[in-house]
Amino acid sequence: MARYPAYGRSPFSRFARWTAQAAGHPLGLLLAVSVVLLWAATGPVFHFSDSWQLVINTGTTIVTFLMVFLIQNTQNHDGAVVQIKLDEILRAERNAHNALLDLEELTDAELEHLRQHYLELARQARERMRGGRDAAPPDEAIERAVAADAGEGQRRQGRRRRRPPNDR
Numbered sequence: 001m002a003r004y005p006a007y008g009r010s011p012f013s014r015f016a017r018w019t020a021q022a023a024g025h026p027l028g029l030l031l032a033v034s035v036v037l038l039w040a041a042t043g044p045v046f047h048f049s050d051s052w053q054l055v056i057n058t059g060t061t062i063v064t065f066l067m068v069f070l071i072q073n074t075q076n077h078d079g080a081v082v083q084i085k086l087d088e089i090l091r092a093e094r095n096a097h098n099a100l101l102d103l104e105e106l107t108d109a110e111l112e113h114l115r116q117h118y119l120e121l122a123r124q125a126r127e128r129m130r131g132g133r134d135a136a137p138p139d140e141a142i143e144r145a146v147a148a149d150a151g152e153g154q155r156r157q158g159r160r161r162r163r164p165p166n167d168r
Helices: 011-024 026-041 050-092 108-130 139-157
Strands: none
Touching: 011 026, 011 050, 026 050
């Protein structure tokens, strides 16, 4: 099964997208507020009984439970789209490092190691700026760190994807 199924073809995915858009629209909020106000207005009619309270509690619980799945489906799709766009930007940018294309496949420890490396690069750049020097990142240091991280990941996982020969 594909990691991200064909979102546009699935009736569930179409429904999930439509529902997420409707729920996020101002009219969606207006509808929700209207339901709550209507429920509150019926309180005196039902003498604010336990059953009257149970209606809103049950209704909101069911809606919340179902919305979690619908919104998660939409988030999965949007996340996949953003990831593909970022990968293409990295691939197309001449000075970008293609080793960063599949960061989502790294372990948390590998990501933290890379994050620490980039934090150090940012610290060094701030020091250069404060000293009046150029703030450009040291490309050779980045290349060494990415290559070292990729090499560690290959040894640990033993299944890293190969990049086409024209990649940097």
